[in-house]
Amino acid sequence: MFESVEVKETAFRIDGVFIPPTPAGIIYFCEVQFQKDELLYERIVSEIGIYAYRNRSQFFDWQAVVIYPSRNIEQSRQEIVREMLASGRITRVYLDELGEIEELPIGLGLMVLTTLEGDEATAQARRLIGQARGSQDIIGLLSTIIVYKFSNLTREEVDVMLGIELQQTRVYQDARAEGEASGLERGRTQEGRAIVLKQLTRKLGEIAPEIRSKVNSLTLDRLESLGEDLLDFTQMTDLIDWLEDERSDKRN
Known part of the structure; x- marks a missing residue:
């Protein structure tokens, strides 16, 4: 049977x-x-x-690239793209077959991190933070990945868990930039206190x-040091000794 068929775009x-x-x-399509x-593949x-x-x-x-966590996620029937797959027109990447995450470039390491769970994800995220060498974009991505994996934790709690320093956090940097732009020193200090106390x-x-009160009395510069x-x-x-040293410095 021959028909004239109208195909509507979706x-x-x-x-x-x-x-x-x-x-x-x-x-390149990804x-x-x-x-x-x-x-x-039809889509x-x-x-x-x-x-x-x-x-x-x-x-x-x-060219097209499809990224899978593993082969068992891939579509079963592939007849419609078999020539494209065979020719390399559509390339498939299986994250669990890329090798050990420690041996991968940081970009690929971030992708593999999305497939890890629990303590392993946390440990690898901490290692990648060291590899990021202070790059705010990379650190932000790492923190975001772990936030999605530990949905019961806040962003600040995840940053503490990963050992991300106060000055590296997006919340802190955004608050400081906003405060400097508007001259709201009090707002910056309050934000710093909240983050440090959570850490x-x-x-x-x-x-x-009584210890919380001492922390709240610190200036923004001393909060950064803490x-x-x-x-x-x-x-x-350790915290009590630090606050005592801070008090002694003020007296001197």
């Missing part, structure tokens, strides 16, 4: 499109798939076809009211 969302700087280049989808081909139809003048050729509670346990030093605290007496 709204698609492509995870990532890397457009070449000139029309003579190759455009799809991240962490759940089983038995129509994934990808449709997305690319519609995009090419609408934007053909922007590129010369195309101390996470590190040492419940903070007694935010750095508390990473080395192992017991409550």
Whole structure:
């Protein structure tokens, strides 16, 4: 039977499109798939076809990359793209087959981190923070990944768990920048107190009211110093000694 069929376009969302700087280049489509989808390849081909139809003048050729946590997530039937898979037109990446996370570049390490759980995820995140060498963007991504894995914790609690210093946190930096721009010194100090107290509670346990009061009396500069030093605290007496030294310095 022969029919004339009208195909209506459906709204698609492509995870990532890397457009070449000139029309003579190759455009790359990226799809991240962490759940089983038995129509994934049909959707990808449709997305690319519609995009090419609408934007053909922007590129010369195309490639696609599909990122899976493991092979068992991949679509079972692949007949519709078998030539594309065989030719490398569509490349598949299995994160659990990339090798040991310690041996990977930090970008790939971040991707593999999304597949880890529990203590292993925390340990690898802490290691990647050291590898990030202070890059705020990388540290922010690491913190966000762990926040999603430990949904019962706040962002500040996750930062403490990962050993992210006060000055490295996005909350602190945003608050400081906003305070400097508006001249609201009090707002910055209050934000610093809240973050430091959360870090101390996470590190040492419940903070007694009299000790909390001493922390709240610190200036912003001294809060910053405490935010750095508390990473080395192992017991409550370390905090008490630090506050006593602070008090002695004021007297002198």
